Amino acid sequence: MLRSETLFGKRDxxxxxxxxxxxxxxxxTGTSGISKPITSTTTAxxxxxxxxxxGSKLIVGPNIKLKGVEITDCDTLCVExxxxxxxxxxxIQIAERGAFKGSAEIDIAEIHGEFDGELTVRQKLxxxxxxxxxxxxxxxxxxxxxxxxxxxxxxxxxxAAAGNKGLSVAKVG
Numbered sequence: 001m002l003r004s005e006t007l008f009g010k011r012d013x014x015x016x017x018x019x020x021x022x023x024x025x026x027x028x029t030g031t032s033g034i035s036k037p038i039t040s041t042t043t044a045x046x047x048x049x050x051x052x053x054x055g056s057k058l059i060v061g062p063n064i065k066l067k068g069v070e071i072t073d074c075d076t077l078c079v080e081x082x083x084x085x086x087x088x089x090x091x092i093q094i095a096e097r098g099a100f101k102g103s104a105e106i107d108i109a110e111i112h113g114e115f116d117g118e119l120t121v122r123q124k125l126x127x128x129x130x131x132x133x134x135x136x137x138x139x140x141x142x143x144x145x146x147x148x149x150x151x152x153x154x155x156x157x158x159x160a161a162a163g164n165k166g167l168s169v170a171k172v173g
Contacts, residue, residue, distance in 0.1 A: 096130045
């Protein structure tokens with residue numbers, strides 16, 4: 001039976017002459033014997049958000065495709081790859097090469113890449129110069145950099161009653 005001390009190369013305190021010795025007798029390559037922590041954004045991770053209130057952050061890294069899910073209990077979603085999902089969150093950040101397709105109810109959306117689907121932004125929608133947002137879009141406030149694109153059924157306000165002011169497209173029938 002394997003013991004966790006030998007499986008993960010924990011140092012053996014019984015061999016003080018060799019600082020790089022492990023309990024299994026295998027000397028790791030490198031100079032310190034301690035491996036670097038894994039810090040990759042190419043996987044989906046759950047880490048605290050960088051807000052003063054704290055929270056959870058899901059990062060979908062480059063070359064990652066996340067399809068057919070409902071994302072819950074996530075304060076911030078960072079999309080660097082491709083996501084097809086439904087989400088209700090505080091913040092969504094779509095990177096320049098990122099794409100989100102589906103339904104999102106968000107407090108703040110920062111779009112550098114592409115969003116296609118139903119987007120409700122309760123507070124502020126920011127579309128950067130490389131950003132493209134299309135579909136059924138509702139927002140409280142909007143900022144669009146020169147070059148940013150917004151198309152589809154667009155309404156100011158996040159409820160149907162508030163949707164009749166500002167930029168709106170009325171559907172008849």
